[in-house]
Amino acid sequence: MLAELLFTIAALQPRALAQSCPSLTxxxxxPSVASGYEARLIAQGLTKPRxxxxxxxxxxxxxxxxxxxSAFAVSGTGSCITLSEKKTVVGDGSLNHGIEITDDGKTLYVSSVETVFKYDYDSSSMTTKGQGKAIITGMTSNDLLTRTLLLSRKSKNKLVVSRGGNDNIDLSTVDINNGMSQIRIFDPTKDSQNYTAxxxxxxxxxxxxxxxxxxxxGGVWSAENNADNIERxxxxxxxxNPAEELNYHGKLDDSNNPLLGKNYGYPLCYGAWNITEIPSAGxxxxxxxxxxxxxxxTTQDSFCRNDRQAPRLVFQPHTSPLDLKFDGKGENLYVTLHGSWNRHDPVGYSVxxxxxGSDGQPTESSTSTKALSPIISNSNTSGCPGSCFRPAGLGWDRNGRLYMTSDSTGEIYVIVKAGGKALDDSRPAASAASSNSNALSGLLITVLACAFVWFL
Incomplete structure (x- = not known):
């Protein structure tokens, strides 16, 4: 009888584990997932998550x-993730994209089109305390509304804020004092700073x-969403044309950073992708x-090459890169491609x-068209952008799993290596004891359930 019981347990355990894994459709x-990776849909019904x-x-x-x-408690192993206990952390409808948090979990930074706010945050209760402080203001525009935030982990008290322009081709941005289409550095401990300061x-x-x-x-990188409908x-x-760009800005803690304050071309100069379609390309x-x-x-091309900073890499036009996240060793940079909206054949829509390399630079040359390797993509882009996911934000958990938001569909995916292994194994993982305990608990429950059924 014991042998038969153990056989039944062995047969039912995979089924029980499979049934316990969250499944959303x-x-x-x-999606199409590259070999060696797993991706699972873990949340639906959100409002344009960024x-x-x-x-x-x-x-x-x-x-x-x-x-x-909003905040969620996270549980589960591998790609079998459950989000629960949803709470509203900041109920402000003007917030639209940027978010950062200090390593101690006590200070939260978020952005609207006009303002960067700072909140006292309690990670134990997933709540903020009191009113948020406006630490950076003066960023309102009529177009390109996101204000991306990056809190440096290599340079103390430096918050990087990226701000787009006021139009597709905003000629006012030729003036550095305009403050548009720029990335600026701030001290997050100070309040009421104007963006141009x-x-x-x-x-x-x-x-x-x-x-x-x-x-x-500590090198800082940015992904450029380039202009639409250009002529030459x-x-x-x-x-x-023009290409989307990956630009390098040097290191924040380098007092002699040669790239500090460099101009990257817009609105006069743009990165080339398909040379054959550019008149008088030479x-x-x-x-x-x-x-x-x-x-x-063509008489201005030499100005663009000699007086403007060239991109380090270029991507296919209209793919719309929205977020960048390095792994813990700086060996891989993950990119969300939100996808095209006005191209005949849709492109992008992937992570x-x-x-x-070990030098902190991409291994591909600046003339490469193959720097991006897709991990998760829409399997049928002909339905895009209306009937597909559109990757927006990326975030690492402490177990080395990468999470992706899709704003168009109100969803969140988790991405891991095949077999549920960490995508980034350099990050502090949950203890083996905890993982073993979870596995043992699952096995014990299965054993007891099988035993109960057997002896009925």
Whole structure:
């Protein structure tokens, strides 16, 4: 009888474990996941989720555009994740994208189109205390409304804030004092700072929504959403130009940073992607900048190459990179590609990875068109953007799992390696004892259930 009981337990255990794993079904075709990875849909019904981050207790905080900031308790192993105990952390409908938190879990930073707010936060109760303080103001614009936040882990008391322009091609941004299309550095311990009072890290950046700091060397990177509907010498070239860009800004703790305050081209210069479609391209190469001045743009190409900072990498136009997250070793940079809205053949709609070398730089050259390797993609982009997920924010939990928000569908996915293994094994994982305890508890429950049924 005991042998038969053990056989029954062995047969039923995989089924019991499978049934215990949360299962949600999307309204669109199942995503395509690259070999060696797993991706699971773990949350639905959110309101345009954008920025995402974990506090020091392992709780998940999400900016729901138009609602504010929500928090979830997280449980589960591998990709079998459950989000529960949803709480409203900040009920402010003006918040639309940016979020950061201190390592001790006591201070939360969030952004609206006009303001960066600072809140006292209690990670034990997933609540804020009192009213938020406006620490950065003066950022209102009519277009490109996100204000990405990056709290440096390598340089003390430095908060990086990225701000887009006021139009598709905003000619007012040729003035550095304008404050538009820039990334600036602030002291987050101070209140009521106007955006133009911050230190300019980089300008000439149309809409650098993705911003990240390499944990290996402190290098700061941004992902540029470039202009739409551009022309050159009277010819429309917008289908395959200009390229989206990955730009390097140096290190915040480097007092001699040669890239501090550099101009990256916009609104006069743009990165090239498809050279054959650019009139009078001459010797122009992929990744180099070209001009779009109304009169004889080719005469301005040398200005763009010599007087403006070139991108480190370029991506296919219209893919719309929105977030960047490095792994703990700085070897992989993960990118959300929100996807195109005005291209004949839809592109983007994926999470991809860029390989970095020991020198803190991408392994691909600046002229490469293959720097991005997709991990999770929409399997049928012909339905995009209306019937597919659109990746927006990324966030790491302490177990090395990567979470992705899809604002268009109100969803959250978790991404791990095959077999439920950590995508980033350099991050502090839950203790083996805890994992073993969970596994043992599951096995014990299965054994007791089987025994009960057997002896009925």
């Amino acid at each position: 999307a309204s669109y075709p199942a 920025g995402i981050i974990f506090d020091n207790k392992g709780n998940l905080l999400v900016v729901e555009r138009g609602n504010g900031v 911050g230190t300019t890290l980089g300008w000439g950046l149309r809409n650098a929504v993705g911003v990240a700091e390499n944990p290996k060397d 010498d009277g010819f429309e070239i917008h289908e395959n 010797t122009l190469q992929i990744g180099q900048q070209f001009a779009i001045a109304e009169n004889n743009a 991809s990875v860029i390989k970095f």
